[in-house]
Amino acid sequence: MSMEPTTKISGSCLCGAVQYTVSGPLRSVLYCHCEQCRKTSGHFVAATACSNEDLQVSDDRDLRWYRSSPMAERGFCATCGSSLFWRPDDNYICIMAGSLDRPTGLQASGHIFVEMASDYYEIADGLPTYEGGDPRAWADERE
Ligand SMILES: [Zn+2]
Numbered sequence: 764m765s766m767e768p769t770t771k772i773s774g775s776c777l778c779g780a781v782q783y784t785v786s787g788p789l790r791s792v793l794y795c796h797c798e799q800c801r802k803t804s805g806h807f808v809a810a811t812a813c814s815n816e817d818l819q820v821s822d823d824r825d826l827r828w829y830r831s832s833p834m835a836e837r838g839f840c841a842t843c844g845s846s847l848f849w850r851p852d853d854n855y856i857c858i859m860a861g862s863l864d865r866p867t868g869l870q871a872s873g874h875i876f877v878e879m880a881s882d883y884y885e886i887a888d889g890l891p892t893y894e895g896g897d898p899r900a901w902a903d904e905r906e
Pocket residue numbers: 776777778779780781825840841842843844845
């Protein structure tokens with residue numbers, strides 16, 4: 764897994780009421796098959812991540828937070844419903860990769876929580892798969 768070098772990248776929800784930029788390295792994209800990600804996205808999630816201080820939400824008038832577990836909350840647009848962020852009580856934040864404007868320059872690096880994947884699709888792209896989270900998903904990447 765690698766931190767992709769990036770200059771500045773922007774993203775938004777579908778209706779544009781939430782706009783953000785990231786000025787700093789982004790993690791490679793992880794696909795998460797956990798039940799929460801399935802329910803919130805309607806399928807599974809593709810997410811990159813950045814350091815909290817590298818994310819600037821320039822327009823947050825419709826940004827709402829839902830505490831989805833004891834350890835994290837999810838940011839979404841109250842108008843259009845776009846799923847945007849997953850924020851653990853930590854120093855980084857995950858960003859739904861599809862909300863980034865293209866080109867992202869990112870690559871996917873693996874699948875996590877595959878034991879919770881639904882039964883109507885196969886994981887067959889050859890990327891590494893992990894039961895539970897990838898322990899390297901964030902911490903080691905900061906070095
Ligand atoms: Zn919106």
